[in-house]
Amino acid sequence: MHSILKFNEYLSCDSKKTDLKKTIYMKILVCISNVPDTTSKINFTDGNSKFDTNGVQFVINPNDEFGLTRAMWFKEKQGATVHVATVGGPTTEPTIRKALAIGADEAIRVNAEPLDGFFVAEQLAAVIKDGAYDLVIAGRESIDYNGGMVPGILATLLDMNFVNSCISLEIEGDKATAVREIDGGKEKLTTTLPLVIGGQKGLVSESDLKIPNMRGIMMARQKKLHVVEPVDANSTTEDLTFDKPAPKGSIKMVDADNLDELINLLHNEAKVI
Amino acid sequence: MSVLVYTESENGKLKKNAAEVASYAYEVAQQMNTTATAVAINTEDSASIGDYGISKVLNVTAENLKPFNAKAYAHVLKQAADKEGAKVIILSSSTDAKYLAPILTALLKGGYVPNVVAAPESTSPFKVKRTVFSNKGFAHTELKSDIKIIGVSNNSFGNIENKTTANAEDFSPSLDENIFGTTSVDIDKVVGKATIADADIVVSGGRGLKGPENWGMIEELAEVLGAATACSKPVSDLGWRPHGEHVGQTGKPVATNLYIAIGISGAIQHLAGVSASKVKVVINSDPEAPFFKAADYGVVGDAFEVVPKLIEKLKEFKSQST
Numbered sequence: 001m002h003s004i005l006k007f008n009e010y011l012s013c014d015s016k017k018t019d020l021k022k023t024i025y026m027k028i029l030v031c032i033s034n035v036p037d038t039t040s041k042i043n044f045t046d047g048n049s050k051f052d053t054n055g056v057q058f059v060i061n062p063n064d065e066f067g068l069t070r071a072m073w074f075k076e077k078q079g080a081t082v083h084v085a086t087v088g089g090p091t092t093e094p095t096i097r098k099a100l101a102i103g104a105d106e107a108i109r110v111n112a113e114p115l116d117g118f119f120v121a122e123q124l125a126a127v128i129k130d131g132a133y134d135l136v137i138a139g140r141e142s143i144d145y146n147g148g149m150v151p152g153i154l155a156t157l158l159d160m161n162f163v164n165s166c167i168s169l170e171i172e173g174d175k176a177t178a179v180r181e182i183d184g185g186k187e188k189l190t191t192t193l194p195l196v197i198g199g200q201k202g203l204v205s206e207s208d209l210k211i212p213n214m215r216g217i218m219m220a221r222q223k224k225l226h227v228v229e230p231v232d233a234n235s236t237t238e239d240l241t242f243d244k245p246a247p248k249g250s251i252k253m254v255d256a257d258n259l260d261e262l263i264n265l266l267h268n269e270a271k272v273i
Numbered sequence: 274m275s276v277l278v279y280t281e282s283e284n285g286k287l288k289k290n291a292a293e294v295a296s297y298a299y300e301v302a303q304q305m306n307t308t309a310t311a312v313a314i315n316t317e318d319s320a321s322i323g324d325y326g327i328s329k330v331l332n333v334t335a336e337n338l339k340p341f342n343a344k345a346y347a348h349v350l351k352q353a354a355d356k357e358g359a360k361v362i363i364l365s366s367s368t369d370a371k372y373l374a375p376i377l378t379a380l381l382k383g384g385y386v387p388n389v390v391a392a393p394e395s396t397s398p399f400k401v402k403r404t405v406f407s408n409k410g411f412a413h414t415e416l417k418s419d420i421k422i423i424g425v426s427n428n429s430f431g432n433i434e435n436k437t438t439a440n441a442e443d444f445s446p447s448l449d450e451n452i453f454g455t456t457s458v459d460i461d462k463v464v465g466k467a468t469i470a471d472a473d474i475v476v477s478g479g480r481g482l483k484g485p486e487n488w489g490m491i492e493e494l495a496e497v498l499g500a501a502t503a504c505s506k507p508v509s510d511l512g513w514r515p516h517g518e519h520v521g522q523t524g525k526p527v528a529t530n531l532y533i534a535i536g537i538s539g540a541i542q543h544l545a546g547v548s549a550s551k552v553k554v555v556i557n558s559d560p561e562a563p564f565f566k567a568a569d570y571g572v573v574g575d576a577f578e579v580v581p582k583l584i585e586k587l588k589e590f591k592s593q594s595t
């Protein structure tokens with residue numbers, strides 16, 4: 001909660017003369033999920049009980065990448081330390097190194113297979129407790145298992161405030177203004193730190209996403225990557241088997257000069273209009 | 274021991290998705306030889322949910338629950354579950370439901386499975402089918418915890434009528450002021466127009482439409498069909514359309530009855546997000562566009578010629594059928 005202390009110190013000075021950057025700094029944790037690249041072919045193996053990682057390229061979950069980019073913005077504009085954390089085995093390290101190359105200061109890997117969302121949230125909650133973070137940025141959902149529960153569960157376990165589907169976040173002192181997406185529009189919310197958000201597209205503009213440069217990659221090698229052992233936690237769900245959607249039946253083509261036929265098909269065959 | 278379902282409302286009226294989650298809850302209750310109870314917050318017409326097999330409604334009326342607050346609503350549902358001794362809780366896939374579900378899961382130390390697309394495969398052990406990898410696969414998932422929370426995918430189970438009388442009961446949860454956590458200061462929402470989340474038909478435009486000035490025909494087509502409008506990712510990245518319209522793997526998922534893609538190539542990330550729609554129509558000038566492999570009906574042609582003609586034909590069709 002040190003940012004709140006800093007903020008009070010800041011209030012007691014003459015704010016016009018004080019450089020914001022020097023007085024306030026936040027401690028931010030970005031939770032990173034290591035997921036198959038969006039172009040991956042999805043297959044299952046071991047009697048359809050496991051995702052087949054063969055030939056699959058892993059990346060930072062896109063929703064988390066928006067969050068990481070927003071964290072870098074806070075670091076540059078308002079002063080912040082940015083840590084990243086992931087729950088996963090040693091094979092996730094290239095993805096974490098990429099986050100360091102983009103500019104995160106330190107990384108934490110909880111050395112455990114992510115069993116389910118609740119389990120991952122418990123692991124991250126332990127990391128957050130240890131690190132006393134003011135702001136935790138996770139993704140609204142990861143694009144592999146689409147669970148969408150990690151940020152909300154960990155916020156609740158730690159009794160931190162929580163904004164999901166977050167598309168804009170501003171912070172001043174310990175006050176936060178966030179915009180979340182709602183069905184058919186958006187809602188502006190005010191809240192206070194410590195805060196957890198479930199971020200998504202919109203949090204930063206697409207053009208702000210950073211591709212690590214050579215210097216970043218070199219520097220990332222020197223940065224600390226702490227490996228910690230998991231805390232005791234149970235999973236509450238288990239994926240027993242997987243399967244793939246049935247292949248699509250063939251398409252019916254309609255001539256551009258015969259749109260009555262399209263309407264006829266949609267009305268009488270598909271019965272959707 | 275009844276199955277609990279949260280039926281959402283807006284401006285005092287049940288939302289469209291309430292019927293589907295209620296139907297699902299009734300199905301689970303049947304499988305478990307019990308009854309289904311709904312929780313309705315600030316809802317005037319909650320009794321009508323009896324049409325979908327719900328035999329009891331807990332009506333919560335409270336000024337401080339306007340507008341939606343995820344944490345407070347999660348506490349309401351927790352208290353309702355405690356009171357009813359409910360072990361299974363059914364939610365929708367709305368943005369609000371997906372916001373409160375993990376909070377409720379943590380409060381109850383339960384298991385949560387979102388994106389469920391069918392009735393439970395069994396209730397002991399409790400197994401459900403859900404989508405994973407953005408609709409590129411399905412998982413058959415067991416809930417091992419005592420409390421089970423299910424998020425039903427939009428438009429996957431359907432509305433199944435089972436006329437019952439829903440006995441109304443007032444329920445006053447105790448909500449401490451400091452549990453709210455966030456304060457709503459502004460809601461910016463389209464009114465009177467279908468949204469991507471609940472529309473039966475979605476009309477979507479891609480980069481093939483060349484620029485934002487050409488969206489008039491997309492909006493007109495949507496209006497004729499009573500549809501919501503959507504777009505591909507580059508269209509929202511370019512600022513031609515608002516971010517809220519971006520659909521696909523990294524945007525909103527679409528699971529409507531009819532999805533019409535105009536000037537959209539059908540990239541894997543786009544298809545992943547829209548493939549749960551029941552019927553897909555593609556209009557594209559390039560016969561090689563990948564979307565033709567994923568659609569049910571296709572028209573090869575210039576959108577600027579096809580769409581205005583289609584609008585005219587649909588207007589004729591609508592005027593004849595009414």
Ligand SMILES: Cc1cc2nc3c(=O)[nH]c(=O)nc-3n(C[C@H](O)[C@H](O)[C@H](O)COP(=O)(O)OP(=O)(O)OC[C@H]3O[C@@H](n4cnc5c(N)ncnc54)[C@H](O)[C@@H]3O)c2cc1C
Nearest residue numbers: 479480481505506521522523536537538542543558559576
């Ligand atoms: C990590 C990642 C995530 C992504 N997530 C998403 C996502 O969630 N959603 C998404 O949509 N994309 C996503 N993408 C982008 C995706 O790969 C494609 O680039 C994008 O979907 C293409 O959009 P488009 O079809 O509108 O444009 P294009 O691919 O440029 O296609 C335009 C189409 O319009 C047709 N056309 C041109 N002129 C006409 C005309 N006059 N009449 C009719 N047709 C015409 C062309 O034949 C072409 O097929 C993602 C990409 C990445 C890397």
